Amino acid sequence: MSVNNLLENWAQFRHFHPVDDKPHDPYKWAMSIDLDACSGCNACSVACYAENNIPVVGKEKYAHGQAMHWIRIEHYWDEDIGVPGGREFPEQGAQFLPMMCQQCEAAPCETVCPVGATNHTADGLNSQIYNRCIGSRYCSANCPYKVRYFNWYDYPTTDNVWPETMTRQLNPDVTVRSKGVMEKCTFCVQRLNAAMSTARSEGRKVHDGEVQTACQQACPTNAISFGNLVDPESRVAKQWARQQVELTKDKQTKDAEPGGSRLRGYRILEELRPYPSVMYLERVRESAV
Protein backbone atom coordinates (compact mmCIF):
# COMPACT_ATOMS: atom_id res chain seq x y z
CA MET A 1 0.00 0.00 0.00
CA SER A 2 1.76 3.08 -1.21
CA VAL A 3 1.03 6.41 0.45
CA ASN A 4 -0.72 7.63 -2.71
CA ASN A 5 -2.87 4.54 -2.73
CA LEU A 6 -3.62 5.04 0.94
CA LEU A 7 -4.70 8.65 0.43
CA GLU A 8 -6.78 7.97 -2.68
CA ASN A 9 -8.55 4.99 -1.21
CA TRP A 10 -8.78 6.21 2.38
CA ALA A 11 -12.51 5.58 2.53
CA GLN A 12 -12.01 2.02 1.35
CA PHE A 13 -9.33 1.25 3.90
CA ARG A 14 -11.54 2.83 6.52
CA HIS A 15 -14.40 0.65 5.43
CA PHE A 16 -16.94 0.05 8.12
CA HIS A 17 -16.57 -3.62 8.57
CA PRO A 18 -19.37 -6.05 8.93
CA VAL A 19 -20.94 -5.13 5.61
CA ASP A 20 -22.97 -7.06 3.09
CA ASP A 21 -21.07 -5.97 0.00
CA LYS A 22 -17.76 -7.17 1.44
CA PRO A 23 -18.38 -10.51 3.13
CA HIS A 24 -15.49 -12.38 4.67
CA ASP A 25 -14.31 -14.98 2.22
CA PRO A 26 -12.90 -17.53 2.69
CA TYR A 27 -11.71 -16.77 6.22
CA LYS A 28 -12.87 -14.83 9.23
CA TRP A 29 -10.77 -15.69 12.23
CA ALA A 30 -12.62 -15.72 15.50
CA MET A 31 -12.26 -17.07 18.98
CA SER A 32 -14.42 -18.21 21.81
CA ILE A 33 -13.27 -18.50 25.40
CA ASP A 34 -15.10 -20.57 27.96
CA LEU A 35 -14.69 -18.69 31.23
CA ASP A 36 -16.24 -21.53 33.18
CA ALA A 37 -13.32 -23.69 32.03
CA CYS A 38 -10.66 -21.04 32.59
CA SER A 39 -8.73 -21.67 35.79
CA GLY A 40 -6.66 -18.50 35.55
CA CYS A 41 -3.39 -20.42 35.32
CA ASN A 42 -1.72 -17.89 32.99
CA ALA A 43 -0.32 -20.58 30.66
CA CYS A 44 -1.84 -18.71 27.69
CA SER A 45 0.00 -15.58 28.65
CA VAL A 46 3.31 -17.42 29.01
CA ALA A 47 2.83 -19.15 25.66
CA CYS A 48 2.11 -15.80 24.06
CA TYR A 49 5.29 -14.28 25.49
CA ALA A 50 7.29 -17.15 24.01
CA GLU A 51 5.58 -17.20 20.63
CA ASN A 52 5.52 -13.49 19.93
CA ASN A 53 8.89 -12.28 21.24
CA ILE A 54 7.30 -10.19 23.95
CA PRO A 55 9.78 -8.61 26.38
CA VAL A 56 9.40 -9.37 30.07
CA VAL A 57 9.68 -5.90 31.58
CA GLY A 58 10.20 -6.71 35.25
CA LYS A 59 8.44 -5.74 38.46
CA GLU A 60 9.21 -2.05 38.44
CA LYS A 61 8.04 -1.35 34.90
CA TYR A 62 5.05 -3.59 35.45
CA ALA A 63 4.07 -1.37 38.36
CA HIS A 64 4.35 1.63 36.04
CA GLY A 65 1.79 0.01 33.78
CA GLN A 66 4.30 -0.83 31.09
CA ALA A 67 3.76 -4.58 30.95
CA MET A 68 3.63 -5.95 27.42
CA HIS A 69 1.39 -8.98 27.94
CA TRP A 70 -0.65 -9.32 24.75
CA ILE A 71 -2.97 -11.64 26.64
CA ARG A 72 -3.58 -10.92 30.30
CA ILE A 73 -5.71 -12.63 32.90
CA GLU A 74 -8.08 -10.18 34.49
CA HIS A 75 -9.26 -11.06 37.99
CA TYR A 76 -12.67 -10.17 39.26
CA TRP A 77 -13.57 -10.76 42.88
CA ASP A 78 -16.90 -11.42 44.44
CA GLU A 79 -17.95 -8.58 46.65
CA ASP A 80 -19.17 -10.65 49.58
CA ILE A 81 -15.68 -11.35 50.90
CA GLY A 82 -15.24 -10.57 54.55
CA VAL A 83 -18.86 -9.48 55.13
CA PRO A 84 -20.93 -11.51 57.58
CA GLY A 85 -22.38 -14.52 55.84
CA GLY A 86 -20.10 -13.97 52.91
CA ARG A 87 -17.04 -15.80 51.76
CA GLU A 88 -14.12 -16.05 54.12
CA PHE A 89 -11.27 -16.30 51.62
CA PRO A 90 -10.83 -14.07 48.59
CA GLU A 91 -9.54 -16.96 46.51
CA GLN A 92 -12.99 -18.46 46.60
CA GLY A 93 -14.59 -15.62 44.75
CA ALA A 94 -12.11 -15.10 41.93
CA GLN A 95 -13.33 -14.93 38.38
CA PHE A 96 -10.81 -15.01 35.57
CA LEU A 97 -11.05 -13.45 32.17
CA PRO A 98 -8.28 -13.74 29.58
CA MET A 99 -8.24 -10.43 27.72
CA MET A 100 -6.47 -9.92 24.43
CA CYS A 101 -7.05 -7.87 21.29
CA GLN A 102 -10.65 -8.57 20.30
CA GLN A 103 -9.86 -8.03 16.59
CA CYS A 104 -12.87 -5.74 16.27
CA GLU A 105 -14.61 -5.53 12.93
CA ALA A 106 -15.18 -1.80 13.32
CA ALA A 107 -12.10 -1.21 15.40
CA PRO A 108 -11.89 2.11 17.23
CA CYS A 109 -8.09 1.98 17.04
CA GLU A 110 -8.01 1.82 13.23
CA THR A 111 -9.92 5.01 12.60
CA VAL A 112 -7.65 7.19 14.71
CA CYS A 113 -4.20 6.11 13.54
CA PRO A 114 -2.65 9.18 11.90
CA VAL A 115 -0.39 7.12 9.62
CA GLY A 116 -2.57 4.12 8.80
CA ALA A 117 -0.31 1.73 10.70
CA THR A 118 -3.27 -0.30 11.88
CA ASN A 119 -5.62 -1.65 9.25
CA HIS A 120 -8.23 -4.28 8.69
CA THR A 121 -7.23 -7.38 6.78
CA ALA A 122 -9.49 -9.30 4.43
CA ASP A 123 -9.78 -12.17 6.89
CA GLY A 124 -11.05 -9.91 9.63
CA LEU A 125 -7.92 -9.21 11.63
CA ASN A 126 -6.81 -5.88 12.95
CA SER A 127 -3.25 -5.60 11.66
CA GLN A 128 -0.51 -3.58 13.29
CA ILE A 129 2.49 -2.64 11.16
CA TYR A 130 5.41 -1.82 13.41
CA ASN A 131 7.60 0.02 10.96
CA ARG A 132 4.79 2.31 9.85
CA CYS A 133 3.86 3.15 13.45
CA ILE A 134 5.11 6.51 14.71
CA GLY A 135 4.06 5.94 18.32
CA SER A 136 1.31 8.51 18.71
CA ARG A 137 -0.44 6.04 21.06
CA TYR A 138 -3.79 7.36 19.87
CA CYS A 139 -4.95 3.81 19.10
CA SER A 140 -4.27 2.72 22.65
CA ALA A 141 -6.19 5.70 23.99
CA ASN A 142 -9.14 4.76 21.81
CA CYS A 143 -9.12 1.05 22.55
CA PRO A 144 -12.01 0.20 24.88
CA TYR A 145 -10.33 -3.06 25.93
CA LYS A 146 -6.92 -1.52 26.69
CA VAL A 147 -5.08 -4.30 24.91
CA ARG A 148 -2.54 -2.26 22.97
CA TYR A 149 0.92 -2.05 24.44
CA PHE A 150 3.54 0.58 23.80
CA ASN A 151 7.28 -0.01 23.69
CA TRP A 152 8.48 2.65 26.12
CA TYR A 153 12.05 1.34 25.93
CA ASP A 154 14.18 -0.40 23.39
CA TYR A 155 13.86 -3.60 25.35
CA PRO A 156 16.27 -5.77 23.32
CA THR A 157 19.18 -3.31 23.64
CA THR A 158 18.85 -0.86 26.55
CA ASP A 159 17.08 -3.30 28.82
CA ASN A 160 18.86 -6.35 27.49
CA VAL A 161 15.70 -8.39 27.84
CA TRP A 162 17.21 -11.17 25.78
CA PRO A 163 20.90 -11.45 26.72
CA GLU A 164 23.14 -13.30 24.29
CA THR A 165 22.23 -16.93 23.60
CA MET A 166 18.70 -16.15 24.78
CA THR A 167 18.20 -14.39 21.45
CA ARG A 168 18.14 -17.87 19.99
CA GLN A 169 14.77 -18.56 21.57
CA LEU A 170 13.21 -15.67 19.63
CA ASN A 171 10.65 -16.59 17.02
CA PRO A 172 12.09 -15.72 13.59
CA ASP A 173 8.58 -15.29 12.15
CA VAL A 174 7.83 -12.36 14.43
CA THR A 175 9.56 -8.99 14.43
CA VAL A 176 11.44 -7.96 17.55
CA ARG A 177 9.86 -4.59 18.16
CA SER A 178 11.91 -1.52 18.87
CA LYS A 179 11.27 1.54 20.98
CA GLY A 180 8.33 3.79 20.18
CA VAL A 181 5.95 1.42 18.47
CA MET A 182 2.60 0.04 19.51
CA GLU A 183 1.96 -3.69 19.55
CA LYS A 184 -0.88 -6.04 20.29
CA CYS A 185 -2.23 -9.56 19.90
CA THR A 186 -2.17 -10.70 16.27
CA PHE A 187 -4.16 -13.96 16.65
CA CYS A 188 -0.72 -15.50 15.87
CA VAL A 189 -0.85 -14.23 12.30
CA GLN A 190 2.45 -15.96 11.49
CA ARG A 191 0.79 -19.32 12.13
CA LEU A 192 -2.30 -18.31 10.17
CA ASN A 193 -0.22 -17.25 7.18
CA ALA A 194 1.78 -20.48 7.22
CA ALA A 195 -1.41 -22.57 7.39
CA MET A 196 -3.12 -20.56 4.66
CA SER A 197 -0.09 -20.93 2.42
CA THR A 198 0.08 -24.70 2.89
CA ALA A 199 -3.64 -24.99 2.23
CA ARG A 200 -3.34 -22.90 -0.89
CA SER A 201 -0.55 -25.01 -2.33
CA GLU A 202 -2.71 -28.06 -1.77
CA GLY A 203 -5.70 -26.34 -3.36
CA ARG A 204 -7.97 -26.38 -0.33
CA LYS A 205 -9.03 -24.23 2.60
CA VAL A 206 -7.53 -24.40 6.06
CA HIS A 207 -9.18 -27.26 7.97
CA ASP A 208 -10.76 -26.58 11.31
CA GLY A 209 -8.18 -27.21 14.02
CA GLU A 210 -5.28 -27.14 11.58
CA VAL A 211 -4.05 -23.86 12.97
CA GLN A 212 -3.96 -23.07 16.66
CA THR A 213 -2.99 -19.89 18.40
CA ALA A 214 -0.25 -20.13 21.00
CA CYS A 215 -2.66 -19.38 23.84
CA GLN A 216 -5.09 -22.03 22.64
CA GLN A 217 -2.33 -24.58 22.32
CA ALA A 218 -1.13 -23.95 25.86
CA CYS A 219 -4.53 -23.88 27.53
CA PRO A 220 -4.73 -26.95 29.83
CA THR A 221 -8.51 -26.86 30.05
CA ASN A 222 -9.24 -26.22 26.36
CA ALA A 223 -11.06 -23.06 27.32
CA ILE A 224 -9.95 -21.28 24.15
CA SER A 225 -11.15 -22.33 20.73
CA PHE A 226 -10.10 -20.61 17.57
CA GLY A 227 -11.07 -20.99 13.95
CA ASN A 228 -12.76 -19.80 10.84
CA LEU A 229 -16.17 -18.26 11.42
CA VAL A 230 -17.07 -18.44 7.72
CA ASP A 231 -16.90 -22.24 7.77
CA PRO A 232 -20.18 -23.32 9.42
CA GLU A 233 -18.64 -26.66 10.39
CA SER A 234 -15.79 -25.19 12.42
CA ARG A 235 -15.87 -25.52 16.19
CA VAL A 236 -15.91 -21.77 16.68
CA ALA A 237 -18.73 -21.17 14.21
CA LYS A 238 -20.78 -23.91 15.87
CA GLN A 239 -20.20 -22.38 19.29
CA TRP A 240 -21.17 -18.93 18.08
CA ALA A 241 -24.28 -20.33 16.45
CA ARG A 242 -25.25 -22.38 19.48
CA GLN A 243 -24.87 -19.34 21.72
CA GLN A 244 -26.80 -17.23 19.20
CA VAL A 245 -24.08 -14.59 19.14
CA GLU A 246 -23.95 -12.85 15.79
CA LEU A 247 -20.87 -11.02 14.64
CA THR A 248 -22.67 -8.18 12.91
CA LYS A 249 -25.03 -7.24 15.73
CA ASP A 250 -24.48 -4.81 18.55
CA LYS A 251 -27.51 -6.13 20.45
CA GLN A 252 -28.10 -9.86 20.30
CA THR A 253 -31.64 -11.00 19.62
CA LYS A 254 -31.46 -13.54 22.44
CA ASP A 255 -30.91 -10.81 25.02
CA ALA A 256 -34.26 -9.23 24.16
CA GLU A 257 -36.07 -12.29 25.54
CA PRO A 258 -38.06 -11.54 28.67
CA GLY A 259 -35.97 -12.43 31.71
CA GLY A 260 -32.79 -12.62 29.66
CA SER A 261 -31.27 -15.54 27.84
CA ARG A 262 -30.06 -18.70 29.50
CA LEU A 263 -27.29 -19.01 26.94
CA ARG A 264 -23.79 -18.23 28.16
CA GLY A 265 -22.25 -16.52 25.12
CA TYR A 266 -21.59 -12.80 25.17
CA ARG A 267 -19.10 -10.32 23.84
CA ILE A 268 -17.48 -7.65 25.94
CA LEU A 269 -18.56 -4.03 25.45
CA GLU A 270 -20.68 -5.08 22.51
CA GLU A 271 -22.87 -1.99 22.93
CA LEU A 272 -19.97 0.25 21.92
CA ARG A 273 -20.31 -1.34 18.47
CA PRO A 274 -16.72 -2.36 17.78
CA TYR A 275 -18.09 -5.81 16.75
CA PRO A 276 -15.39 -7.84 18.50
CA SER A 277 -14.37 -11.27 17.15
CA VAL A 278 -13.98 -12.90 20.56
CA MET A 279 -16.93 -14.47 22.31
CA TYR A 280 -16.78 -15.29 26.01
CA LEU A 281 -18.88 -18.02 27.57
CA GLU A 282 -20.17 -17.46 31.04
CA ARG A 283 -23.54 -16.90 32.54
CA VAL A 284 -23.75 -13.43 34.04
CA ARG A 285 -24.46 -14.09 37.68
CA GLU A 286 -26.08 -11.91 40.29
CA SER A 287 -22.94 -11.86 42.41
CA ALA A 288 -20.88 -10.55 39.49
CA VAL A 289 -23.23 -7.70 38.59
Added chain:
Amino acid sequence: MFRFLRLSVLFAVLFVSAGSHAADASQPLSTADDLGPQVDQPIEFPHDRHAGDAAQGGMQINCMYCHTYARRSMTAGIPPTQKCIGCHQSIESVRETPRIKKLFEYWEAKKPIPWKKVHDLPDFVRFHHERHIQRFYFQQGKPVQEVCGYCHGNVKTMTVARRTKSLSMGWCVSCHEKQHPVDAASTKTAQGPNDCWQCHK
Protein backbone atom coordinates in the same frame (compact mmCIF):
# COMPACT_ATOMS: atom_id res chain seq x y z
CA MET B 1 0.96 45.42 -2.33
CA PHE B 2 4.24 43.93 -1.13
CA ARG B 3 2.36 41.53 1.01
CA PHE B 4 0.46 40.41 -2.07
CA LEU B 5 3.73 40.00 -3.98
CA ARG B 6 5.23 37.96 -1.18
CA LEU B 7 2.20 35.72 -1.14
CA SER B 8 2.31 35.21 -4.89
CA VAL B 9 6.01 34.32 -4.67
CA LEU B 10 5.18 31.83 -1.94
CA PHE B 11 2.46 30.28 -4.09
CA ALA B 12 4.76 30.15 -7.09
CA VAL B 13 7.40 28.33 -5.02
CA LEU B 14 4.79 25.95 -3.65
CA PHE B 15 3.48 25.26 -7.14
CA VAL B 16 6.95 24.57 -8.54
CA SER B 17 7.88 22.29 -5.67
CA ALA B 18 4.60 20.40 -6.00
CA GLY B 19 5.26 20.01 -9.72
CA SER B 20 8.74 18.65 -9.19
CA HIS B 21 7.33 16.25 -6.59
CA ALA B 22 4.87 14.95 -9.17
CA ALA B 23 7.73 14.45 -11.61
CA ASP B 24 9.57 12.37 -8.97
CA ALA B 25 6.55 10.17 -8.51
CA SER B 26 6.41 9.21 -12.20
CA GLN B 27 10.00 7.99 -12.33
CA PRO B 28 10.44 4.30 -13.03
CA LEU B 29 10.61 2.15 -9.93
CA SER B 30 13.75 0.34 -11.01
CA THR B 31 16.79 2.54 -11.44
CA ALA B 32 20.52 2.04 -11.76
CA ASP B 33 20.77 2.85 -8.03
CA ASP B 34 19.02 -0.42 -7.29
CA LEU B 35 22.19 -2.34 -8.00
CA GLY B 36 23.22 -3.84 -4.70
CA PRO B 37 26.74 -3.99 -3.33
CA GLN B 38 29.26 -6.48 -4.71
CA VAL B 39 29.25 -9.35 -2.23
CA ASP B 40 32.48 -11.31 -1.85
CA GLN B 41 31.56 -14.97 -1.64
CA PRO B 42 33.88 -17.68 -0.29
CA ILE B 43 33.83 -19.25 -3.76
CA GLU B 44 33.18 -17.11 -6.79
CA PHE B 45 30.26 -19.21 -7.98
CA PRO B 46 29.69 -18.89 -11.75
CA HIS B 47 25.91 -18.69 -12.16
CA ASP B 48 26.45 -18.03 -15.88
CA ARG B 49 28.29 -21.33 -16.34
CA HIS B 50 25.60 -23.35 -14.55
CA ALA B 51 22.36 -21.64 -15.54
CA GLY B 52 23.37 -19.68 -18.64
CA ASP B 53 22.20 -20.38 -22.18
CA ALA B 54 23.98 -23.12 -24.13
CA ALA B 55 25.00 -20.60 -26.79
CA GLN B 56 27.00 -18.73 -24.14
CA GLY B 57 28.56 -21.93 -22.84
CA GLY B 58 26.05 -22.41 -20.01
CA MET B 59 24.55 -25.67 -18.78
CA GLN B 60 20.96 -24.36 -18.60
CA ILE B 61 20.41 -26.00 -15.23
CA ASN B 62 17.01 -25.21 -13.71
CA CYS B 63 17.32 -22.69 -10.84
CA MET B 64 15.34 -25.03 -8.63
CA TYR B 65 17.73 -27.93 -9.15
CA CYS B 66 20.00 -26.27 -6.58
CA HIS B 67 17.64 -23.77 -4.90
CA THR B 68 15.26 -26.62 -4.36
CA TYR B 69 13.19 -25.25 -1.48
CA ALA B 70 11.83 -22.31 -3.50
CA ARG B 71 8.84 -24.27 -4.70
CA ARG B 72 7.83 -25.68 -1.33
CA SER B 73 8.89 -23.30 1.39
CA MET B 74 9.27 -19.69 2.33
CA THR B 75 13.00 -19.55 1.59
CA ALA B 76 14.67 -20.64 -1.63
CA GLY B 77 17.58 -22.18 0.24
CA ILE B 78 21.27 -22.56 -0.46
CA PRO B 79 22.16 -26.04 -1.66
CA PRO B 80 24.25 -28.19 0.68
CA THR B 81 27.84 -28.87 -0.40
CA GLN B 82 26.72 -32.43 -1.06
CA LYS B 83 24.71 -31.17 -4.00
CA CYS B 84 27.77 -29.52 -5.59
CA ILE B 85 29.87 -32.63 -5.00
CA GLY B 86 27.14 -34.89 -6.37
CA CYS B 87 27.89 -33.59 -9.83
CA HIS B 88 31.45 -32.41 -9.47
CA GLN B 89 32.94 -35.69 -8.25
CA SER B 90 32.29 -37.06 -11.72
CA ILE B 91 33.36 -34.00 -13.72
CA GLU B 92 37.05 -34.68 -14.11
CA SER B 93 37.71 -31.89 -16.64
CA VAL B 94 37.38 -29.05 -14.07
CA ARG B 95 38.57 -31.01 -11.04
CA GLU B 96 41.88 -29.16 -10.76
CA THR B 97 40.59 -25.60 -11.26
CA PRO B 98 41.04 -23.29 -8.24
CA ARG B 99 37.34 -22.86 -7.45
CA ILE B 100 36.58 -26.58 -7.54
CA LYS B 101 39.66 -27.32 -5.45
CA LYS B 102 38.34 -24.91 -2.85
CA LEU B 103 34.96 -26.65 -3.00
CA PHE B 104 36.58 -30.02 -2.29
CA GLU B 105 38.58 -28.49 0.57
CA TYR B 106 35.31 -27.52 2.28
CA TRP B 107 33.89 -30.96 1.49
CA GLU B 108 36.84 -32.86 2.90
CA ALA B 109 36.96 -30.65 6.00
CA LYS B 110 33.23 -31.42 6.44
CA LYS B 111 32.47 -27.72 6.69
CA PRO B 112 29.57 -25.86 5.11
CA ILE B 113 30.51 -23.14 2.67
CA PRO B 114 29.85 -19.81 4.39
CA TRP B 115 27.84 -18.20 1.57
CA LYS B 116 26.79 -14.64 2.19
CA LYS B 117 23.30 -13.34 1.68
CA VAL B 118 22.80 -11.16 -1.40
CA HIS B 119 19.07 -10.57 -1.39
CA ASP B 120 18.63 -9.63 2.23
CA LEU B 121 15.22 -8.32 3.19
CA PRO B 122 14.58 -6.44 6.43
CA ASP B 123 13.57 -8.55 9.43
CA PHE B 124 10.02 -7.22 9.39
CA VAL B 125 9.29 -8.58 5.90
CA ARG B 126 7.89 -11.99 5.14
CA PHE B 127 8.60 -12.95 1.55
CA HIS B 128 7.20 -16.28 0.51
CA HIS B 129 9.12 -17.97 -2.35
CA GLU B 130 6.66 -20.84 -2.59
CA ARG B 131 3.67 -18.56 -3.26
CA HIS B 132 5.44 -16.77 -6.10
CA ILE B 133 6.85 -19.91 -7.71
CA GLN B 134 3.52 -21.70 -7.43
CA ARG B 135 1.72 -18.80 -9.06
CA PHE B 136 4.05 -17.92 -11.88
CA TYR B 137 5.89 -21.15 -12.61
CA PHE B 138 3.38 -23.89 -11.87
CA GLN B 139 0.08 -22.13 -12.54
CA GLN B 140 1.03 -19.73 -15.33
CA GLY B 141 3.71 -21.96 -16.79
CA LYS B 142 6.25 -19.20 -17.30
CA PRO B 143 9.92 -20.14 -17.84
CA VAL B 144 11.68 -20.58 -14.52
CA GLN B 145 14.47 -18.12 -15.22
CA GLU B 146 11.94 -15.42 -16.06
CA VAL B 147 9.98 -16.11 -12.87
CA CYS B 148 13.04 -15.98 -10.62
CA GLY B 149 14.27 -13.00 -12.61
CA TYR B 150 11.27 -10.85 -11.61
CA CYS B 151 13.02 -10.27 -8.31
CA HIS B 152 16.54 -11.60 -8.80
CA GLY B 153 17.36 -10.10 -12.18
CA ASN B 154 19.18 -11.89 -14.94
CA VAL B 155 21.22 -14.21 -12.73
CA LYS B 156 22.18 -16.50 -15.61
CA THR B 157 24.50 -13.81 -16.96
CA MET B 158 26.17 -13.16 -13.57
CA THR B 159 28.96 -14.99 -11.88
CA VAL B 160 28.40 -14.11 -8.24
CA ALA B 161 24.76 -13.02 -7.91
CA ARG B 162 24.18 -9.37 -7.27
CA ARG B 163 21.01 -7.58 -6.32
CA THR B 164 19.64 -5.70 -9.33
CA LYS B 165 16.15 -4.80 -8.11
CA SER B 166 15.43 -2.40 -5.30
CA LEU B 167 13.27 -4.90 -3.33
CA SER B 168 11.59 -1.93 -1.65
CA MET B 169 7.95 -1.97 -0.66
CA GLY B 170 6.94 0.38 -3.50
CA TRP B 171 8.68 -1.96 -5.94
CA CYS B 172 6.83 -5.00 -4.58
CA VAL B 173 3.52 -3.12 -4.68
CA SER B 174 4.09 -2.00 -8.29
CA CYS B 175 3.72 -5.67 -9.26
CA HIS B 176 1.06 -6.56 -6.69
CA GLU B 177 -1.15 -3.80 -8.11
CA LYS B 178 -1.11 -5.34 -11.57
CA GLN B 179 -3.67 -7.81 -12.86
CA HIS B 180 -2.05 -11.20 -13.40
CA PRO B 181 -3.75 -14.13 -15.12
CA VAL B 182 -4.56 -16.83 -12.57
CA ASP B 183 -3.24 -19.62 -14.80
CA ALA B 184 -1.85 -20.22 -18.25
CA ALA B 185 -5.17 -21.11 -19.86
CA SER B 186 -7.70 -18.71 -18.33
CA THR B 187 -8.38 -15.04 -19.02
CA LYS B 188 -9.34 -14.51 -15.39
CA THR B 189 -6.96 -12.20 -13.58
CA ALA B 190 -6.21 -11.40 -9.97
CA GLN B 191 -4.02 -9.00 -8.06
CA GLY B 192 -1.38 -9.81 -5.53
CA PRO B 193 -2.47 -9.45 -1.91
CA ASN B 194 -2.71 -5.93 -0.52
CA ASP B 195 -3.04 -6.83 3.15
CA CYS B 196 -0.33 -5.40 5.40
CA TRP B 197 0.03 -8.68 7.27
CA GLN B 198 0.64 -10.70 4.12
CA CYS B 199 4.15 -9.29 3.89
CA HIS B 200 4.81 -7.57 7.21
CA LYS B 201 5.35 -9.58 10.34
